[in-house]
Amino acid sequence: MDIKDYSNIFTRYDLVTESPYYSIRKAANENRLIHKVIEAVILGETDRVPHAVKAALAEHDPVDIIYNGLVAAMREVSLLWDEGIYYLPQTLLASDAMLLGLKMCENELGHPVRKRGLAVTHTAEGDIHDLGQKIVNTLLRASGFEVVDLGKDVPVEEVIKAVRKYRPDILCGTAHLSTTMSAFERISARMQEERLVVPFVCGGGGGVTLSFITGFLFGIYGKDAALAPKIAEDACRGMGWEAIRRKYNG
Ligand code: B12
Known part of the structure; x- marks a missing residue:
């Protein structure tokens, strides 16, 4: 033809x-x-x-x-x-x-020169889905927060080390795999052991849901990246993780 x-x-x-x-x-x-x-x-x-x-x-x-x-x-x-x-x-x-x-x-x-507070962000151990985390970073920085970006596939102990070192106003986590989201629970347990009390805002896909995230201490479910600066602002004003959870997760 x-x-x-x-x-x-x-x-x-x-x-x-x-x-x-x-x-x-x-x-x-x-x-x-x-x-x-x-x-x-x-x-x-x-x-x-x-x-x-x-x-x-x-x-x-x-x-x-x-x-x-x-x-x-x-x-x-x-x-x-x-x-x-x-x-x-x-x-x-x-x-x-x-x-x-x-x-x-x-x-x-742009990044405002005067920083309002500090956030540590990471994508869960074993997980490389970091697009949500990068959006969170951008919105936090644009709102004047300093961001320590630990990157993707971050071992639980690295996260704990960073929380101990930087004493952030909030800790953020992203995960998409059913096999990696349990890292958030392990981080929460280690924070308890180390007496580190920080609002731990988590988002992502799959099993990362409101009920999963609010099932462990410090966990606050972030459906949308735009919540990160709002939560960081509340934390900087002295609101504790439980009050933040009530405000954003009902
Ligand atoms: C893009 C993508 C990839 C890219 C990732 C690139 C990157 N740099 O991130 C690539 C191609 C590399 C990839 C690889 C894989 N992927 Co993939 N991937 C996706 C896809 C298509 C989109 C996810 C995404 O980025 N969405 C866009 C971003 C912007 O959304 P988000 O992260 O959810 O963020 C939003 C909110 O959740 C929230 N948010 C997120 N984090 C945070 C944090 C805070 C603090 C707050 C407040 C809010 C917040 O804000 C954002 C929007 O405002 C999904 C499909 C799907 N249906 O979701 C599959 C999907 C997640 N992948 C899947 C799989 C299986 C894989 C692989 C294992 C495939 C393989 N066989 O190799 C590998 C993973 C390897 C690994 N170890 O991680 C499965 C997971 C199944 C499961 N539940 O376990 C999915 C669901 C596809 C499917 N239906 O099978 N993937």
């Missing part, structure tokens, strides 16, 4: 016909610049991200781009993964694209 029209040979039919991306492409027309960010992240096109984010930053608030662009795009990537359309390589590319955009937004937000 002779092919007469080559114009569609590079079309990603998986993305334009049978994936959630098809629907967000139709839905996101109202905001062209943010949509370009969403598109670049979903497609994992790290080379297109700088231009897309720069253009969006000219008209939008960085926090708006983080939530409506970067986080929204990762929500779609999660659906693509869950539906078996994306595998590890595409997801990894999308994650890298998101992190690149986040860095640009963070630079734009």
